[in-house]
Amino acid sequence: MPPTSNPTLRQRRLGAELRKLREQAGFTTTGAASLFGVNQGRISMIETGRSALSADRVRAMASTYACSDEALIDALADMTGRRTLDWWETYRDHLPAALVDLAELEHHASGLRVALVIHIPALLQTTDHARSLFRAVVPPMRQYEIEHRLTHRMKRQGILHREDPPLYSAFIHETALRMGFGGPDVVRGQLKHLLDMSELAHVTVRVIPFGTEFFPSTGQSFDYVEGAVPQLDTVQLDTHHGGCGFLDTEAWLSKYRAVLDHMETCAFDTTKSRDFIHRLIQDT
Structure with a gap:
């Protein structure tokens, strides 16, 4: 998905929560990028809300970061998708x-x-x-x-x-x-x-x-x-x-x-x- 130049609060919050999961798992941005087969810049874009994600991608990231809180994972997955014209x-x-x-x-x-x-x-x-x-x-x-x-x-x-x-x-x-x-x-x-x-x-x-x-x-x-x-x-x-x-x-x-x-x-x-x-x- 193309990058978002002006992410909403909800998009920024999703990225921030993924950053928390990464840090709790003990991964650097470089390490996370290697795990997901992307460059470090993509991880930075995800964590600042500038890169739209699918629910499947969020679930995969949470699994890699060893998050076992299913309610949190479901909530984060619900925050994904493209920006809609509400x-x-x-x-x-x-x-x-x-x-x-x-x-x-x-x-x-x-x-x-x-x-x-x-x-x-x-x-x-x-x-x-x-x-x-x-x-x-x-x-x-x-x-x-x-x-x-x-x-x-x-x-x-x-x-x-x-x-x-x-x-x-x-x-x-x-x-x-x-x-x-x-x-x-x-x-x-x-x-x-x-x-x-x-x-x-x-x-x-x-x-x-x-x-x-x-x-x-x-x-x-x-x-x-x-x-x-x-x-x-x-x-x-x-x-x-x-x-x-x-x-x-x-x-x-x-x-x-x-x-x-x-x-x-x-x-x-x-x-x-x-x-x-x-x-x-x-x-x-």
């Missing part, structure tokens, strides 16, 4: 690559756990709320830029309404619920939408109130995206310059799993969270 690919000329990669990551997720302090989760935002956020960006966006970001965000929300939606759990700090983005009417509409979404069987919304004695966060929003197997989980961080940062080493995954687990201990349960949001609607 809906998010149409935004590559209009949005930062990380935002396009995030949509792809969410599309393939088996579950998502998100934590936010200032903002409502993107997948639970109304159109009016999202538009007000984009209009508040500094420096200001042009109108066509706002519309590109807005339609992209709304399409991302489709994963929560498809036939096989991922489990979605959101921890939202009270601060985010009390922010006045867009004015009272937009705020009420957004809070009502949160209540409606929280009624879906696969969506959980829990509020972390003011006064919590220990809140395990620096104020940075993040998504914990669950892959087909735990080894393929990813943490996505919102950066101060508006982009996305992706973390996938076990050390970082463990850290953010622990943060989310602790948030469960300091958040209202789902019933109290809905009651709290309902009271905010009445007061707005």
Whole structure:
């Protein structure tokens, strides 16, 4: 297959996981190239996601690297193939690559756990709320830029309404619920939408109130995206310059799993969270 000049996050992740398997098996790139009858450059291209692979090739590589984790091998095999023109690919000329990669990551997720302090989760935002956020960006966006970001965000929300939606759990700090983005009417509409979404069987919304004695966060929003197997989980961080940062080493995954687990201990349960949001609607 021809090389890929601009691999997606998913393609890069597949290559990175194959590199991990190679390193765990104790092979150098030169040694791996000799085993597979290719040059060292081909191994480098595979491990950077720039060379498309078939599922059979991935299984052969995993076998050579003595990987016995069948669930991981199956998951890696499912990540192979040529790049397809999915809906998010149409935004590559209009949005930062990380935002396009995030949509792809969410599309393939088996579950998502998100934590936010200032903002409502993107997948639970109304159109009016999202538009007000984009209009508040500094420096200001042009109108066509706002519309590109807005339609992209709304399409991302489709994963929560498809036939096989991922489990979605959101921890939202009270601060985010009390922010006045867009004015009272937009705020009420957004809070009502949160209540409606929280009624879906696969969506959980829990509020972390003011006064919590220990809140395990620096104020940075993040998504914990669950892959087909735990080894393929990813943490996505919102950066101060508006982009996305992706973390996938076990050390970082463990850290953010622990943060989310602790948030469960300091958040209202789902019933109290809905009651709290309902009271905010009445007061707005």
